[in-house]
Amino acid sequence: xxxxTQEPSLSVSPGGTVTLTCGLSSGSVxxxxxxxxxxxxxxxxxxxxxxxxxxRSSGVPDRFSGSILGNKAALTxxxxxxxxxxxxxxxxxxxxxxxxFGGGTKLTVL
Amino acid sequence: xxxxxxxxxxxPSETLSLTCTxxxxxxxxxxxxxxxxxxxxxxxxxxIGNIFFTGxxxxxxxxxxxxxxxxxxxxxxxxxxxxxxxxADTAVYYCAGLDGSRLNFDYWGQGTxxxxxx
Numbered sequence: 001x002x003x004x005t006q007e008p009s010l011s012v013s014p015g016g017t018v019t020l021t022c023g024l025s026s027g028s029v030x031x032x033x034x035x036x037x038x039x040x041x042x043x044x045x046x047x048x049x050x051x052x053x054x055x056r057s058s059g060v061p062d063r064f065s066g067s068i069l070g071n072k073a074a075l076t077x078x079x080x081x082x083x084x085x086x087x088x089x090x091x092x093x094x095x096x097x098x099x100x101f102g103g104g105t106k107l108t109v110l
Numbered sequence: 111x112x113x114x115x116x117x118x119x120x121x122p123s124e125t126l127s128l129t130c131t132x133x134x135x136x137x138x139x140x141x142x143x144x145x146x147x148x149x150x151x152x153x154x155x156x157x158i159g160n161i162f163f164t165g166x167x168x169x170x171x172x173x174x175x176x177x178x179x180x181x182x183x184x185x186x187x188x189x190x191x192x193x194x195x196x197x198a199d200t201a202v203y204y205c206a207g208l209d210g211s212r213l214n215f216d217y218w219g220q221g222t223x224x225x226x227x228x
Binding site (some may be wrong): 001034036038040045046047048051052055057089091093096097098099100101102103104 | 143147154155156157160166168170171172204208209212213214215216218219220221
């Protein structure tokens with residue numbers, strides 16, 4: 001039973017840079033996991049930020065970027081803004097039509 | 111656009127049933143899989159399963175024994191049934207469209223809260 005791991009919480013100063021990661025309890029994340037990242041604010045449905053590792057969804061500011069760092073997928077926010085304070089989820093494709101969400105990272109901007 | 115509908119309250123041991131209506135596009139599009147995702151109050155997102163317009167289904171192994179997802183292309187709807195619910199199934203249930211080539215959930219419904227309680 002593979003678990004997708006994320007930092008439970010992170011904080012960043014306004015204007016600062018923060019990297020959120022998405023890993024596997026066993027094994028490495030690669031582009032074949034089709035990592036995607038979602039932002040969710042309270043009471044709202046998630047919205048896609050990044051898909052296929054590093055492609056920004058339409059309308060997403062370029063301060064959001066995706067990559068593979070070591071054996072994990074990563075979401076980097078460069079020049080964080082107050083309204084970036086949200087929950088962030090990654091999703092990995094496990095094959096055979098199965099997707100798994102990470103536990104989510106609560107990002108605080110302060 | 112995707113819109114969930116169904117009862118907001120289900121009794122324990124009974125079956126949760128939700129429907130998602132797709133507007134502005136066709137379920138027959140071969141570009142998307144149609145799925146369900148849930149989020150217990152204050153917790154993270156959990157993928158439940160997907161269906162393709164052909165009827166092919168893919169389920170979360172941890173829920174597979176209790177879940178059925180079906181599609182009605184004539185009504186442009188797909189549905190979720192979750193059997194033998196317990197309080198642990200209380201959650202906001204989202205329907206979503208998964209891009210078949212990008213494998214990201216591109217479209218989401220607004221979500222509907224279903225409470226399992228007597």
